[in-house]
Amino acid sequence: MIQLFNVYKSFGSKNPALIDVSLTVEKGDFVFITGPSGAGKTTLLKIIFCTEKPSSGHALVDGRNLNRINDRELAFLRRRIGVVFQDFKLLPRRNVFENVALALEIMGFPLPMIRRKVHQTLRYLGLANKEGYYPPQLSGGEQQRVAIARAIINNPLILLADEPTGNLDPDLTMEIMALLKEIHIRGTTVIVATHSQELLKDTRRRIVTLNKGRIV
Amino acid sequence: MKITFFRYFVRQTLANIFDNRLVHLVGVGTMVIAFLIFDAFILVFVNLNHWTEEWGRPLTMSIYFKGTPERVVLESIEKELLHFPGVTIKRFISKDDAMETLRRQLGGKAGLLDGLEENPLPASLEIILSRDKTGDSLPYQMKTRMETIDGVDEVQYSQEWIKRFQAIMEAIKLIGIVFGGLLFLAALFVITNTIKLTIYSRKDEIEILKLVGATNRFVKIPFLIEGSIQGFLGGSLALIILFLVYITAITKVDLGIGFASLDIIFLSPQFTLFLLLMSIIIGFIGSTISLGRFFRT
Numbered sequence A: 001m002i003q004l005f006n007v008y009k010s011f012g013s014k015n016p017a018l019i020d021v022s023l024t025v026e027k028g029d030f031v032f033i034t035g036p037s038g039a040g041k042t043t044l045l046k047i048i049f050c051t052e053k054p055s056s057g058h059a060l061v062d063g064r065n066l067n068r069i070n071d072r073e074l075a076f077l078r079r080r081i082g083v084v085f086q087d088f089k090l091l092p093r094r095n096v097f098e099n100v101a102l103a104l105e106i107m108g109f110p111l112p113m114i115r116r117k118v119h120q121t122l123r124y125l126g127l128a129n130k131e132g133y134y135p136p137q138l139s140g141g142e143q144q145r146v147a148i149a150r151a152i153i154n155n156p157l158i159l160l161a162d163e164p165t166g167n168l169d170p171d172l173t174m175e176i177m178a179l180l181k182e183i184h185i186r187g188t189t190v191i192v193a194t195h196s197q198e199l200l201k202d203t204r205r206r207i208v209t210l211n212k213g214r215i216v
Numbered sequence B: 001m002k003i004t005f006f007r008y009f010v011r012q013t014l015a016n017i018f019d020n021r022l023v024h025l026v027g028v029g030t031m032v033i034a035f036l037i038f039d040a041f042i043l044v045f046v047n048l049n050h051w052t053e054e055w056g057r058p059l060t061m062s063i064y065f066k067g068t069p070e071r072v073v074l075e076s077i078e079k080e081l082l083h084f085p086g087v088t089i090k091r092f093i094s095k096d097d098a099m100e101t102l103r104r105q106l107g108g109k110a111g112l113l114d115g116l117e118e119n120p121l122p123a124s125l126e127i128i129l130s131r132d133k134t135g136d137s138l139p140y141q142m143k144t145r146m147e148t149i150d151g152v153d154e155v156q157y158s159q160e161w162i163k164r165f166q167a168i169m170e171a172i173k174l175i176g177i178v179f180g181g182l183l184f185l186a187a188l189f190v191i192t193n194t195i196k197l198t199i200y201s202r203k204d205e206i207e208i209l210k211l212v213g214a215t216n217r218f219v220k221i222p223f224l225i226e227g228s229i230q231g232f233l234g235g236s237l238a239l240i241i242l243f244l245v246y247i248t249a250i251t252k253v254d255l256g257i258g259f260a261s262l263d264i265i266f267l268s269p270q271f272t273l274f275l276l277l278m279s280i281i282i283g284f285i286g287s288t289i290s291l292g293r294f295f296r297t
């Protein structure tokens, strides 16, 4: 599903963000990417999502080489990858319904179908009564769930989550992790980047640890 | 699928305009100024063109006869001439009159003419055409008509006017095209940057759309529609303002000194429509250019 071959990524003069990273994630895997702040976790997710290109090396996602993908193919690939960004990336002047519906509208689905799917997903995430709210009116945990709703509404092949529990209290953290587990059970390949060791304490899932850009 | 996209684009465009009313307003305002300068220039140009055409029309026309025309023929020709609008008959010049004039012109060398056995100069009828009543094609129509009449040899009208003014007109046209082209580019530049403002004010939204998998075309279309709408609004406002200024100007001029002969015309309806269409196209091209820059970086 995802294969990285000797990926380097450097942003100018500083130490590279990723050094010789090779990684294979199979369909249906659940993987944690961990490591201290600045280790390159976010950069690794960005490479997979193709918002950054490797400085050298290759990245293959769903059979596509991201070094040789055009804008249109990339757009279609992204429809099959859901992402929960660290900063959520919700539109502050669109309400919850509109923010989530966006992921379907770009594909040209008919409106009744969009309505039905958005209602269903928001209900599933416990946001049914927040449809008309705007992101600034929501708590961090609620915004997080809106971002997840938008990421999973298309039943993506892959779900990438960057610090999904970053600034949540322990109860909400448990809730979000349970949610990701459920999404995984429904067949989605899930990759979670987190610096929190707490989160990994009793997990039997695969853990990839980064340190200063290298897999350790 | 298509209908859903269409609805999305319309809603998105309206939402964009409404959410960014201020930026949009500034954009339209800038366009009004840019288009107003451009349209005003076109209006001045059209009027210069109109005046040179007016003044460039032939003033006098001469009908030359074979031999000396009979009185009846002359009268019937005069009668027919007066059917044409704006025609004044100046005088009849007989063969002898023509010779007399020539002698006077030659002065001391008039002796040259003594050797002639008969007078080779034709008799002619001189008429005056009034500038404002004569259409472009009238002199030519009159010429062809008169030349079919028995006894008429040839009809000539003073083309020097036309030639002189044609040269001026060509020069004005050239300057007009160059200057108009520059103004067009300036307007396009201003408008491109204005639209860039509206695009930058929504760069977060564009980023998110692309992250959830929107194609470039999908992201661009609402901006292209918006640019065209801005072009339309800016263009129509500029034309309305120009028309109001025009109305005020002509009433002022009429009340003032007798400038009546130097009439100022407004753009023809077709030309007005053409300028409006141009404004829309400039809005569209402006958005395309701004989007191109934005998507490249």
Ligand SMILES: Nc1ncnc2c1ncn2[C@@H]1O[C@H](COP(=O)(O)OP(=O)(O)O)[C@@H](O)[C@H]1O
Pocket (backbone or CB within 6 Å): A011, A016, A017, A035, A036, A037, A038, A039, A040, A041, A042, A043, A044
């Ligand atoms: N866009 C960028 N420009 C310059 N440096 C960057 C950029 N993104 C990340 N970095 C650098 O790359 C390194 C890894 O960052 P990141 O992947 O965000 O780490 P993590 O998510 O593990 O905290 C850091 O040193 C960071 O400063």
Ligand SMILES: [Mg+2]
Pocket (backbone or CB within 6 Å): A041, A042, A043, A086, A162
């Ligand atoms: Mg990070």
